Amino acid sequence: xxxxxxxxxxxxxxxxxxxxxxxxxxxxxxxxxxxxxxxxxxxxxxxxxxxxxxxxxxxxxxxxxxxxxxxxxxxxxxxxxxxxxxxxxxxxxxxxxxxxxxxxxxxxxxxxxxxxxxxxxxxxxxxxxxxxxxxxxxxxxxxxxxxxxxxxxxxxxxxxxxxxxxxxxxxxxxxxxxxxxxxxxxxxxxxxxxxxxxxxxxxxxxxxxxxxxxxxxxxxxxxxxxxxxxxxxxxxxxxxxxxxxxxxxxxxxxxxxxxxxxxxxxxxxxxxxxxxxxxxxxxxxxxxxxxxxxxxxxxxxxxxxxxxxxxxxxxxxxxxxxxxxxxxxxxxxxxxxxxxxxxxxxxx
Amino acid sequence: xxxxxxxxxxxxxxxxxxxxxxxxxxxxxxxxxxxxxxxxxxxxxxxxxxxxxxxxxxxxxxxxxxxxxxxxxxxxxxxxxxxxxxxxxxxxxxxxxxxxxxxxxxxxxxxxxxxxxxxxxxxxxxxxxxxxxxxxxxxxxxxxxxxxxxxxxxxxxxxxxxxxxxxxxxxxxxxxxxxxxxxxxxxxxxxxxxxxxxxxxxxxxxxxxxxxxxxxxxxxxxxxx
Numbered sequence: 001x002x003x004x005x006x007x008x009x010x011x012x013x014x015x016x017x018x019x020x021x022x023x024x025x026x027x028x029x030x031x032x033x034x035x036x037x038x039x040x041x042x043x044x045x046x047x048x049x050x051x052x053x054x055x056x057x058x059x060x061x062x063x064x065x066x067x068x069x070x071x072x073x074x075x076x077x078x079x080x081x082x083x084x085x086x087x088x089x090x091x092x093x094x095x096x097x098x099x100x101x102x103x104x105x106x107x108x109x110x111x112x113x114x115x116x117x118x119x120x121x122x123x124x125x126x127x128x129x130x131x132x133x134x135x136x137x138x139x140x141x142x143x144x145x146x147x148x149x150x151x152x153x154x155x156x157x158x159x160x161x162x163x164x165x166x167x168x169x170x171x172x173x174x175x176x177x178x179x180x181x182x183x184x185x186x187x188x189x190x191x192x193x194x195x196x197x198x199x200x201x202x203x204x205x206x207x208x209x210x211x212x213x214x215x216x217x218x219x220x221x222x223x224x225x226x227x228x229x230x231x232x233x234x235x236x237x238x239x240x241x242x243x244x245x246x247x248x249x250x251x252x253x254x255x256x257x258x259x260x261x262x263x264x265x266x267x268x269x270x271x272x273x274x275x276x277x278x279x280x281x282x283x284x285x286x287x288x289x290x291x292x293x294x295x296x297x298x299x300x301x302x303x304x305x306x307x308x309x310x311x312x313x314x315x316x317x318x319x320x321x322x323x324x325x326x327x328x329x330x331x332x333x334x335x336x337x338x339x340x341x342x343x344x345x346x347x348x
Numbered sequence: 349x350x351x352x353x354x355x356x357x358x359x360x361x362x363x364x365x366x367x368x369x370x371x372x373x374x375x376x377x378x379x380x381x382x383x384x385x386x387x388x389x390x391x392x393x394x395x396x397x398x399x400x401x402x403x404x405x406x407x408x409x410x411x412x413x414x415x416x417x418x419x420x421x422x423x424x425x426x427x428x429x430x431x432x433x434x435x436x437x438x439x440x441x442x443x444x445x446x447x448x449x450x451x452x453x454x455x456x457x458x459x460x461x462x463x464x465x466x467x468x469x470x471x472x473x474x475x476x477x478x479x480x481x482x483x484x485x486x487x488x489x490x491x492x493x494x495x496x497x498x499x500x501x502x503x504x505x506x507x508x509x510x511x512x513x514x515x516x517x518x519x520x521x522x523x524x525x526x527x528x529x530x531x532x533x534x535x536x537x538x539x540x541x542x543x544x545x546x547x548x549x550x551x552x553x554x555x556x557x558x559x560x561x562x563x564x565x566x567x568x569x570x571x572x573x
Contacts, residue, residue, distance in 0.1 A: 050567035061428045095425045101388040102429025106402045335388040
């Protein structure tokens with residue numbers, strides 16, 4: 001199986017992007033289509049699960065067809081169907097899973113239920129020459145975790161957020177500042193002209209003599225501090241907004257850097273043969289945070305790997321690739337697979 | 349001979365049927381959750397039993413709602429996937445019409461027919477047909493107190509799992525209203541038979557986008573103030 005180049009169709013419907021992609025085992029992305037639903041959710045200031053599910057079923061079959069056409073591949077040429085099996089908004093996950101099962105049944109193909117987070121976690125192996133194990137910082141709208149990736153099917157969770165995900169913090173603060181969802185890109189762009197030192201926002205869990213949770217995250221305190229700051233100013237000038245964005249982003253940068261530093265140190269103490277720090281998930285699209293993480297990687301003499309931005313946000317190429325990694329391990333799933341709203345990487 | 353696969357997951361069940369000419373094999377299971385797990389294995393078992401492969405199918409018929417949003421999408425996403433992968437036309441039927449056609453023809457008389465489906469809320473999904481099962485009024489959601497405005501005072505039969513909430517209102521003005529002990533869930537056999545009766549013109553032009561969910565209720569969400 002390893003010798004032949006495999007072609008996999010990937011499907012992703014776990015949040016507010018409908019996506020289909022065709023990827024080969026020699027790491028060629030033959031097509032990668034993402035239809036974002038942001039306009040549908042825009043009036044509500046966040047993702048509405050039922051609206052998301054409705055939008056997925058309306059377009060998914062046509063999107064799959066387009067992805068195959070663009071890749072110039074027919075169903076018969078495929079070696080497997082990979083689909084996000086969770087975690088995510090269950091109504092959307094179900095739409096993707098059912099369509100994938102149907103295609104797999106008709107063409108008698110291996111059905112690969114991929115953990116969405118594993119998709120993010122393994123993307124760097126699609127885009128870079130990257131060996132296991134590596135340290136992964138997974139930062140998105142729904143997740144914030146530090147993991148050691150020992151293998152495509154073996155993840156060790158070092159720490160996760162005790163409240164909000166980091167992308168969630170970006171979105172909530174963006175909402176307070178009147179930005180549309182998702183707010184990450186607008187905050188990043190405004191922060192470029194802001195003073196990161198003007199507002200001394202807290203760095204939750206960072207520092208202190210006794211660190212009880214050196215790899216955990218917390219963003220709700222930071223969020224509250226930013227909200228209080230915004231409410232204190234009766235009217236915010238552009239400069240104020242830019243300074244708030246820059247100060248907030250700097251706080252997030254400090255938190256992520258500190259946590260990665262602790263995790264890398266832990267790996268050094270355990271003498272893990274670690275060569276890379278990898279960042280993945282939607283927040284990894286933030287250039288400022290990438291720069292901060294590069295510095296930490298350099299300090300610890302490991303490579304810093306960040307997939308291209310288009311592969312950091314939700315997409316189906318990463319799901320197809322994670323499916324290929326499963327196939328390479330000789331794994332596939334039954335057509336009685338139950339879509340999973342919650343699915344920790346450690347349970348894989 | 350035409351072979352049709354029917355799929356229904358709209359109202360608390362997982363039901364699949366295979367109609368070949370006049371011979372019908374089916375498998376229906378009452379369940380509120382878990383259709384996503386058992387639907388595809390059920391279809392495969394059914395086809396295997398009939399010694400039919402996906403490429404032998406001439407058409408897929410599916411119930412498009414109304415019903416539970418998530419469960420109607422389970423059947424529809426599956427049907428769409430099969431249609432796309434095997435290049436088979438797909439036809440969608442509303443839950444109302446499948447239930448309406450579940451009544452034995454001998455029972456058809458000069459009464460209108462109300463099909464009422466439980467929406468799991470205070471209101472009820474309703475569709476009114478004339479005795480020939482042609483839609484008289486558009487499908488709608490109604491509170492029990494408004495039902496008489498919708499049905500009028502003509503002779504009426506009523507079916508569906510939503511009739512319990514309407515019984516009191518209807519019985520006051522429709523002394524002869526009949527509630528056939530039918531219509532808890534649509535059956536995939538009836539679905540197949542309805543599809544079988546379609547003329548080629550009815551489905552020839554159906555493309556991938558023609559078969560869409562029929563929710564009859566917008567997503568439950570309010571705009572932020």
